[in-house]
Amino acid sequence: MKKCIKILSISFLLSLVFNLTNVFAEEAEKVKRLSFEEMIELAKGSQVNFYGWGGDEKLNQWLDEVYGVKLKEKYDITLNRIPMDIDQILSQLVSEKQAKITESEIDMIWINGENFKSARENDLLFGPFTEKLPNYIKYIDRKELENIKDFGFPIEGYEAPYSKAQLVLIKDSAITQETPKNAEELLRYAKENPGMFTYPALPDFTGSAFVRNIIYQFVDYQEFQNMDVNKEKLKEVIKPALDYLKELSPYLWNQGKTYPSDGPALNNLFMDEEVNFYITYTANEVADSIKDGTYPSTAQSFIFDKGTVGNTNYIAIGKNSANKAAAIVAINEMLSPDMQLSKYEHLGLIPVIDDKRIDDQTKVEFKALENEKGTIPQDELLAKRLPEMPAQLIPLIEEIWLEEVAGN
Structure with a gap:
């Protein structure tokens, strides 16, 4: 009898859950x-x-x-x-x-x-x-x-x-006259001014976006839009960007031995003048930061000539x-x-x-x-807006960066 009641109770509960659903x-x-x-x-x-x-x-x-x-x-x-x-x-x-x-x-x-x-x-x-x-x-x-x-x-x-978000770089023109407009110019600047540039460690959102921008400097974004999720194939395709990031690494802040943990940490380095560039996904952040006194009036945002990654x-x-x-x-x-x-x-x-x-x-x-x-200006920014990679490729890029760049 007890077993029968127990079976009925379970049946009743299952029925109740089903009905509620x-x-x-x-x-x-x-x-x-x-x-x-x-x-x-x-x-x-x-x-x-x-x-x-x-x-x-x-x-x-x-x-x-x-x-x-x-x-x-x-x-x-x-x-x-x-x-x-x-x-x-x-x-x-x-x-x-x-x-x-x-x-x-x-x-x-x-x-x-x-x-x-x-x-x-x-x-x-x-x-x-x-x-x-x-x-x-x-x-x-x-x-x-x-x-x-x-x-x-x-x-x-x-x-x-x-x-909408779009990656921009920010500098203080009173301190830094140069405005690198591509990966090659950025590497040259880093070699001439060792320690004055860096980016957040992946998988931080901003750091990951910066690395994808570097990839786009070497590989057309169209190549990724229908790419199969294959780590080895992806590594082969982005090898020129990986080689670039490895060459850049010794000239970064702290010689590339460590990276800022996230965007706010990089911003602190920028405001303390330990590095000369800040990277942000908030395209018009510079204006608000000038208004509230966080940045000097000489702060300027810029993007690469080929454009920068944007997303919604x-x-x-x-x-x-x-x-x-x-x-x-x-x-x-x-x-x-x-x-x-x-x-x-x-x-x-x-x-x-x-x-x-x-x-x-x-x-x-x-x-x-x-x-x-x-x-x-918004029209200029959006005219140089590069589409994001398919979501499934991003964790693989972050893994590859940790192995190939941060691990060296």
Whole structure:
């Protein structure tokens, strides 16, 4: 009798889990059927949790004091920013999926590249949802490659663009007159000024992007777009860049024996005048740093003649988010011209909206920001924007760098 009751209990629990999963799946489909106006009503008075890297204090402040305030005033949505590294976010999503948790606190997620690919392949994201966003329809160029693929992986409506990034180098022209415009000029500068240049150790995001830029100096980016994931083949193709980086290494800061741990560590070296160049993915960071006194007015950004790697970072929604309607409303607001302009002004982040789709007054306001000290005009920057490599190649490049360059 006890065995029978136990079997019935297990059967009942399994049935309950199955039914709850179906109910939540139906709820997700219901959200997709709602109009945007109905989502606004449903989201009123709610809290939306925004998970993402919290290491940028200026961005954190902007999210809390500008974006979060706007969401509260306009929609009565409370933004709850939760700083967490993306690997931890994905790990939590996987754990929740395994535990069959159907109402997750992970609503909005700052994500891109190989992490997006991993999340999609593991069925961790809600979507497609971008066609539900009025501002996406109105202001986003849906034919642009970066709105179709994220590091070569199809987006298919599972994430909305957040900001554009593009690698630039920064110098203080009062200290350094030279502006290396290619790998050869940079190597020559390093040999003539030993110890005054370096880049972050891979797999740091900025350091990894710098190495990919060096690779593009020797190998056309088209060669990587449909490349098979084969480490030995990849190593063979990028050998000229590896040889270059090995030749450069002894002339780096600390003779290439160690590297800065990340972008902020490199920035500290730059501000302390231990190195003469800073590398950043925030293309207009120099203007904001001049305004707040972090950099002198003589700081200037520049890029290589062949261009530099650019990518878009995105916002996704957790598959089992308990507040999908609020997440959709919040993401839509992030794509508004006002928010994109504010982010560009205060953080130097390149907007994701298409300037051909905004009104004349907003165009004037964007253009005014491009005339600030030290920056590269947006049209010039985007004209020399190189596409990212497919996400699956990047970890292999980082492994190869650790073995072939850092290991020597």
